[in-house]
Amino acid sequence: MRHLLSTGDLDRDQATLILDTASELAQVADRSVKKLPTLRGRTVVNLFYEDSTRTRTSFELAAKRLSADVINFSAKGSSVSKGESLKDTALTLQAMGADGVVVRHSASGAAHRLARWVDGSVLNAGDGTHEHPTQALLDAFTMRNRLGRLEGLRVAVVGDVLHSRVARSSVLLLTTLGAEVTLVAPPTLLPVSVHTWPCEVSYDLDAVLPKSDVVVLLRVQAERMRESFFPSVREYTRNYGLDGERLGRMPEHALVMHPGPMVRGMEISAEVADSPRCTVTEQVANGVSLRMAVLYLLLGGS
Known part of the structure; x- marks a missing residue:
């Protein structure tokens, strides 16, 4: 494995190796x-064309815990915003001798293009509405930690699938690892190509909840929308928001997950967000271990 561009590139053994490595590295987090x-x-370069404090900080911490040198290359206010192309930036990083480039970009496919231009490993930290492989991996890692397995788990991914890069990565990864995924969303928030994805689709959250082991709530990405996707916030929350009452209809052991940042009161109520069955802060902690594992495996830890 030289790059991590898509979870679709991972077979079951590779994905399991990443999760197992993350489990071992998680033990380091408990040491003084x-x-x-x-x-x-x-040298690991964080190349972020879009703001993402959480993901960037997580990758930075992961690289530093493995004693790599980290360069944060923020595209805001740099030569990039003066019109430098992705290719020119790639050649600059290449000249600096970057061993790994962690990239987030608003254009789908940007990470794949970058991988053609640099000798180092490219890690996709989110490209457009396409993929976000490390988020899907850390979510799978969290599920496996809490529930002991991924094989046969029933996972519902709920909400704004259309604008989500996590959804596609999660469907591909979880299916590879033997889970059964159902997307739950209003028809307007599903991509046209959804029938080609290896999962079920439902428009009825209440029908899916009682038979789900995990519910992954997606943030409603208002910044990418014009108001036409659903009638109102209240309407969305009534049909697709997870509140205490809906939580009560889920199996006792079932988890609630969210890639963050959460919009409290919209896709998730405060009561659910603060409940012990919600794994959001755990996901953040696991994210560091998982990203350490990916950096370790790609950049030649032995």
Whole structure:
């Protein structure tokens, strides 16, 4: 494995290796000295064309815990915003000797293009509405930690699938790992190509909840929408929001997950967000271990 561009590129063994490696590295987080010398002398560049404090910080922490040098290359206010192309930026990073480039870009496919132009490993930290592989991996890691398995789990992914990069990555990954995925959303928030995805589709959250082991709520991405996708916030919440009453209809062991940031009162009520069955803060902690594992495997930890 040289790059991590899409969860669709991972077979079951590769995906399991990443999760198993993350489990081992998670134990380092409990030690007083959290650093490993594994990637000393390696350089990881965080190339973020879109703001994402959570993902960028998580990758930065992961790289530093493995003793890599980290360069944060923010595209805001740099030569990039003066019109430098992705290719020119790639050649600059190449000249700096970047061993790994973590990229987030608003254009779907940007990570794949970058991978053609640099010798180092490229990690896709979100490209457009296309994919976000490490988020899908850390979610799978969290499910496996909490429920002990992925094989046969029934996972519902609920909400704004159309604008979500997590949804596609999760469907591909979870299906590879033996889970059964159902997308739940209003028809207006599903991509045209959804019939080609390896999952079920439902428009009825209440029908799906009682038979779900995990419910992954997606943020309603208001910033990518014009008001036409659903009649009103109230209407959306009534049909697709998870509140205490709906939580009560889920099996006792079932988890509620959210890639963050949560819009409380819209896709998730405060009561559910603060309940012990909601794994959001755990997902953030697991994200560091998972991204350490990916950096370790790609940049040649032995």
